[in-house]
Amino acid sequence: MMKGRKITQLCAIAAFLVAAGPLHAQLQGVTDNEVLIGSIQDLSGPLAGFSKMAVAGMQMRVDEINNAGGLNGRRLRLIVEDSAYTPTRAVQVAQKLVNQDRVFVMAGSIGSVVNNAAMPIQFEKNVMNFAPLTAHRDMFEPVSKLKFAVLDDYYGAMKEHTPVLYKRVGAKRACALYQDDEFGLEVFRGASDGLKTIGVTMAETATYKRGATEFSSQVARLRGANCDFVVMGTLIRETPAAIAEARKTGFNPTFMGSVGAYTELIPMLGREVVNGFYATSSSLIPYPDSPNPAVRKWAADFKARTNADPQLFTLYGYWIIDVLGRGIEQAGKNLTTETLARALETMGTVNSSLGLPSIAFTEKNHLGSSYSAISQIQNGRWVEVK
Amino acid sequence: MLQVILSGVSQGCIYGLVALGFVLIYKATETVSFAQGELMMVGGFTALVMTQFIGLPFWLAVLVCLAAVGLVGYVLERVVIRPVLGQTALAVVLLTIGLGYVARGLVAMLPVIGTETHTLAVPYAGKTIILAGLIISYDHLVVIGSTLVICLLLYLMFHFTRVGIALRASSQNQLGAYYMGIPVKRLNGLVWSLAAALACLAGVLLAPITFVHVNMGFIGLKALPAAVVGGFTSLPGAILGGIVIGVAETLSGFYLPEGFKEVAAYVVMLAVLLLFPSGLLGERTRKKV
Numbered sequence: 153m154m155k156g157r158k159i160t161q162l163c164a165i166a167a168f169l170v171a172a173g174p175l176h177a178q179l180q181g182v183t184d185n186e187v188l189i190g191s192i193q194d195l196s197g198p199l200a201g202f203s204k205m206a207v208a209g210m211q212m213r214v215d216e217i218n219n220a221g222g223l224n225g226r227r228l229r230l231i232v233e234d235s236a237y238t239p240t241r242a243v244q245v246a247q248k249l250v251n252q253d254r255v256f257v258m259a260g261s262i263g264s265v266v267n268n269a270a271m272p273i274q275f276e277k278n279v280m281n282f283a284p285l286t287a288h289r290d291m292f293e294p295v296s297k298l299k300f301a302v303l304d305d306y307y308g309a310m311k312e313h314t315p316v317l318y319k320r321v322g323a324k325r326a327c328a329l330y331q332d333d334e335f336g337l338e339v340f341r342g343a344s345d346g347l348k349t350i351g352v353t354m355a356e357t358a359t360y361k362r363g364a365t366e367f368s369s370q371v372a373r374l375r376g377a378n379c380d381f382v383v384m385g386t387l388i389r390e391t392p393a394a395i396a397e398a399r400k401t402g403f404n405p406t407f408m409g410s411v412g413a414y415t416e417l418i419p420m421l422g423r424e425v426v427n428g429f430y431a432t433s434s435s436l437i438p439y440p441d442s443p444n445p446a447v448r449k450w451a452a453d454f455k456a457r458t459n460a461d462p463q464l465f466t467l468y469g470y471w472i473i474d475v476l477g478r479g480i481e482q483a484g485k486n487l488t489t490e491t492l493a494r495a496l497e498t499m500g501t502v503n504s505s506l507g508l509p510s511i512a513f514t515e516k517n518h519l520g521s522s523y524s525a526i527s528q529i530q531n532g533r534w535v536e537v538k
Numbered sequence: 539m540l541q542v543i544l545s546g547v548s549q550g551c552i553y554g555l556v557a558l559g560f561v562l563i564y565k566a567t568e569t570v571s572f573a574q575g576e577l578m579m580v581g582g583f584t585a586l587v588m589t590q591f592i593g594l595p596f597w598l599a600v601l602v603c604l605a606a607v608g609l610v611g612y613v614l615e616r617v618v619i620r621p622v623l624g625q626t627a628l629a630v631v632l633l634t635i636g637l638g639y640v641a642r643g644l645v646a647m648l649p650v651i652g653t654e655t656h657t658l659a660v661p662y663a664g665k666t667i668i669l670a671g672l673i674i675s676y677d678h679l680v681v682i683g684s685t686l687v688i689c690l691l692l693y694l695m696f697h698f699t700r701v702g703i704a705l706r707a708s709s710q711n712q713l714g715a716y717y718m719g720i721p722v723k724r725l726n727g728l729v730w731s732l733a734a735a736l737a738c739l740a741g742v743l744l745a746p747i748t749f750v751h752v753n754m755g756f757i758g759l760k761a762l763p764a765a766v767v768g769g770f771t772s773l774p775g776a777i778l779g780g781i782v783i784g785v786a787e788t789l790s791g792f793y794l795p796e797g798f799k800e801v802a803a804y805v806v807m808l809a810v811l812l813l814f815p816s817g818l819l820g821e822r823t824r825k826k827v
């Protein structure tokens with residue numbers, strides 16, 4: 153009797169699974185009235201400062217688009233999960249977003265290491281990784297319909313600008329301090345390959361583990377090597393902590409970081425200690441008193457929404473959803489990953505009035521912009537140096 | 539090289555302060571509390587709120603902070619730990635780890651400031667003096683100085699006050715102390731609040747170096763090797779252990795290849811345990827049957 157019941161139950165489960173099988177091959181995250189956008193952010197770890205602002209910016213554009221009637225009759229819905237900037241959590245939340253929430257596209261996920269952990273899970277279900285908040289080359293190379301990026305890569309920007317700045321400040325000995333992971337390595341490789349083009353090799357290097365907070369021995373090593381130019385593969389906390397440590401010991405080289413260190417949070421944390429710090433930059437910071445009237449209006453709108461001033465990552469988040477929105481609209485009623493990719497490649501140049509670079513994707517190139525410049529913190533503000 | 543050692547001693551003093559809390563609690567109640575790191579973080583945030591939002595002058599803010607976190611420690615002991623005393627040691631350890639998670643979660647929930655990284659405005663930030671050719675930063679001096687003062691105060695308390703002597707009696711033999719009329723349960727509460735206040739001080743001293751953020755308590759994990767190296771039953775050992783670990787870390791970061799800095803603390807702990815099983819200054823006890 154019991155055996156018969158059990159067999160029936162097993163058959164029912166098997167039948168259900170067989171019926172559910174074909175669902176996996178179908179498009180997910182798109183219905184007649186909604187598009188689901190997923191995003192893996194760091195809401196509690198070292199990059200929380202970036203993510204808070206990015207999510208606010210993304211949500212602002214999502215709300216604007218929805219209030220204007222959506223795209224081709226579909227509203228956008230943004231689902232954000234926390235990776236704490238660790239690959240293990242990234243895998244877990246990617247599973248949740250892709251397989252449980254069944255998002256259509258992942259946008260603005262933050263962290264090279266997080267994206268690299270999440271992409272295999274996304275790609276298994278044909279979920280595109282759009283404009284992640286990291287400038288690692290893996291985000292757009294090799295070219296794939298599932299990878300699109302908008303930030304000029306760490307490697308390329310450092311290779312281009314490090315020798316320029318090195319010569320401009322008349323430096324004699326170069327060193328590097330970088331995060332011991334994909335992000336830090338890209339910055340380091342770009343800088344050292346760039347310096348090689350002018351015949352300079354790194355005299356000393358020091359690394360730290362992601363999340364580290366104490367840099368006395370690394371700084372002591374670089375000081376011991378008598379460097380006067382230090383490349384920093386660092387992010388929010390590490391930059392002011394390492395520079396403060398250096399200044400405390402009377403070590404005052406030229407510090408140069410990547411676009412990962414190009415944020416208002418660094419002068420906010422480091423105060424006077426970080427004045428003079430250089431970094432590569434891909435856009436202008438949207439200060440509320442910007443000379444650009446469009447930026448001032450946008451900043452005021454944001455402040456009215458959230459009672460806080462926007463930051464650079466707010467602008468990035470807003471921009472990412474804006475460009476994605478154009479692609480979704482262009483793809484039309486029949487929205488799939490393939491039609492979205494095609495639309496992004498053929499929609500032409502997207503210009504920005506908010507100080508962001510122009511974006512253009514082609515079939516062969518999924519990096520929207522290769523623009524980068526050098527900026528410096530002067531009196532607590534970032535200024536682009538020509 | 540001296541510069542590196544000085545950084546190591548300063549960092550080690552911070553480990554030592556947290557380790558002091560570990561050892562105090564262990565001596566009194568034979569439990570290991572893994573919530574010390576998070577109490578340090580709570581101390582950092584309390585000092586931040588006091589200076590930035592309530593606008594107290596720094597020294598007053600620190601005193602208020604010590605009292606407040608001390609109170610938190612007392613309440614934790616009374617409400618969470620005392621009902622569980624008598625259960626297995628593992629249960630209490632897990633409970634304290636859980637307390638750590640709860641503390642991190644609660645602080646992260648604070649509106650606006652919870653998930654951000656902050657600078658604590660200390661009056662000695664960034665200043666340096668030059669002594670015998672070394673550039674010594676005020677941060678380091680304040681850390682080392684505070685630790686010395688704390689050690690002195692604790693020594694005086696344990697040797698010359700009734701409370702201190704009662705604590706020592708209670709830590710040697712709880713039952714005997716109870717028979718002598720010593721209020722053991724109340725003393726346990728005092729021990730926890732003392733340990734919490736020490737963690738708070740460590741947090742305030744650490745803030746200029748690592749900034750105040752919800753994960754700053756993870757450094758408390760390094761205090762465990764410090765306590766073990768010093769001998770889990772010795773208060774001066776905790777400070778000594780902290781300094782040994784701190785100096786080992788900075789020296790290995792400077793002279794050894796990449797990666798050694800992160801494991802130095804644990805390698806030293808293993809080495810010391812192999813050579814001195816009860817730590818450098820721990821008691822060696824034997825039961826006479």
